[in-house]
Amino acid sequence: MRITQALRRAVQTQAHTRATLCGDREQNWETLEARVARLAAGLRALGVTEGDRVGILALNSDRYLEVIYAVAWAGAVANPVNIRLAPGEIAYTLEDSGARVLFVDATFAPMLPALRAAAPSLAHVVYTDDAGLPESCHAYEALIAEHARIADAEVGGDAIAGLFYTGGTTGKPKGVMLSHDNLMFNTLNGLPALDYDASAVYLHAAPMFHLADMSNTHCVTVVGGTHAIIPRFDVEALLAMIARAGVTHTTLVPTMINLLLQSGGLALHDLSSLRRMLYGASPMPEALLLRAMEALPNTRFTQGYGQTEAAPIISFLPPEWHYAGSPKLTSAGRPAYGVEAVIKDERGAEVARGTVGEICARGNNVMQGYWKRPEQTADTLRDGWLHTGDLGFMDEDGFIFVVDRVKDMIITGGENVFSVEVEGALYQHPAVQEAAVIGVPCAQWGERVHAVVVLKSGAEASAEEIQQHCRGLIAGYKVPHSVAFRAEPLPVSGAGKVLKTELREAHQTA
Template sequence: MYISQTLRRAVQLNGQGTATVFAGRRQTWREFEDRIACLANGLLSLGINAGDRVAILALNSDRYLEYFYAVSWAGAAVNPVNIRLAPPEIAYTLNDSGSKVLFVDDTFAALLPSLQPQLESIKHVVFMGEGECPQGCIDYESLVANADRIRDANAGGDDLAGLFYTGGTTGRSKGVMLSHDNLVFNALNVVAEMGYDSDTIYMHAGPMFHLADMASTFAVTLAAGTHGIVPRFDVDEVLAFIEQEKVTNTLLVPTMVNLLASSGRIANYDVSSIKRMLYGASPMPEAVLISAMEQMPTVSFAQGYGQTEASPIITSLGPEHHIWVWRWWCLMKMIRWYLKVRLAKYVRGDQTSCWVTGEWNQQPLIPCAMVGYIPATLATWTRMDLSSSLIEPRTW
């Protein structure tokens, strides 16, 4: 499996169909492929080689999606940086990953004066915003326009596709290494569960750096659907985009669903085009879910559960299981394809105690689990042979 395979399929099946919609810009899948093949060549001109890391620090945009595919097309690995991090944390992830090129937009270009002195490996900064290109940066559109289209590097299988840093709740963030197989097998799961096809119009309202939203990024492309993109979540902007573009699918984290449900503005917009609204990444309060379902009765809600290390989906909860019966939810978890899940029990106290707690364990039957965490030292990292997984196969 290789990420660019999803794009080739979209071009073959729906070449003249709309690939992206953002801020008044639209492009077909053939146009999208042409641009990312040129951008990939631009990356090579900046000294990017196979396996090198290319980072991005930006809000959502059509260029963010181009970045994902251009980096893969060039045979390199993505490093989408969490936009909520403080500058020292951003510098840490960039240095720890050994990223050589950094893409920034208008919002985060303002951080460059304080950020750049802390960076150890970044050689070039590409400005992908709409405003004037800052001094010392490379203009994104010029990088695309001045490069010829190149052939796909055909990176795939267990080649490194990207580094995705965890939240670091118990210490420093760890760089999760995900392969092409990891991300494409996840896409296959999501297409099957979400029912994506060429008529799908998926709205990226959650941050595109996050694997919760990225669970659908390669899946929508694989299905030759349309990526509708808003820069960030805003209640009226999201509702207006749904109405204008006839969005069929989206993912919102529970906080976003709560903001919609408590806004009192859903009735002001036509959201009947939405077939399925996926939620996840944090616990959903029951009252919020009930309120959202009542205000959007034509929308089917679904829950996804996963983790970065699982690339990311582990289980899902479809609309058919969102049933309110006698004040009890009829909740059933559907286990992801190609994955075993068990509830491990641990006895607390003495051996006669019957009070137990459970912990979800997963066992990948195909490459769903991460390759491993980034090694502790850059020297080890650069010497690592990624062809042999750091995660033992068929283990819990």
């Protein structure tokens, strides 16, 4: 399978229907494909060949969509950059991937001098906005206008389509290699679960770099629906676009849903078109979900559980289980049709129903591995199974319940935060003797990052000083939301490992 076959099918079946709506720009599928083919020609003119990596660092737009398909049309590999990373982390992902070309918009163009210095592999930068062309950048529209369309390279199958960087326990993001088959197989898993057809109008409100949103991108394209796009999540912009475009589907993380409910704007807009809400990427408090269902009674809710390494869907909780008193409401649902999921113990054996173990999955959606990290790949893909690092159990009906994470990963606002990375930043503060980072429940963000710090003898530091120190080293969403100081050493096991379970219990009772 190929990513571009979704685009070509849309043109074949829905050539003259609306493909994108973004600001005051609107185009049909025939026009979109022509622009993609010409942009791919522009990439080839810049020296991009099959397998080369191309980065995109931008807010949501119709041009973001064009870049994703143009990179595939040229036979290259996309690196959709996490816009929430710190500049140093962004530079690392570009250099680690070996990106030759970077598409950037006005929001992130000020980073270019630092990015170019830190990522010498970058040979060209394409500026995606119309005004304020930075020095030594190619103009996006000129790159399309100056080149005739080329034929689809028809690269697909096991060839890598994208590198999607996710957090790493070493403190450095690692690139998840997803093939064309991985992404398109995930698309086929999503179509029946999310009720997509040619009438679908999907709103890109979550960031388009994130697979929670991008998994819907190919679903909408393959059926020839419409991509309605706002630059970033904003309650008023979201509500206005739903009413304007007749949006039928969207994806929001729990944090966004909470902000939407708190806004008071639901009653001010016509939301009658919204028939499906996909949520996931972080824990959804049951009380919040119930409030959302009550506030949007004509919208059918679906939970998607997965991770980047699974492209990303492992299981769905469909609408029929979304009701007050549902015995499955707190579950992650059942495995998607093309995914096999089991719960395993530490020896790799499947456990009995109702027994907690590690959630493992396999299917054609599972990644090829981590870019240039064979040891971590071998540790995650064992015996043909993706080991998710999540603890959970499966009930007698095949529903998966996630209860904890094997690794100390924190999910805050839909983004993954690894405690080791935050601890590495804390330990760089001259006053810090010991530090441990845990996730604690938070009504707004699902979880918040909480740091427990032991200061050096005679040293002084405030929580605000610790937080400001971290902001210079890691992305803002990774900075501890709260800091607790303790006089005694951190509790450790016989092997010398910090007992984070005790810290969590102490926080719960504090």
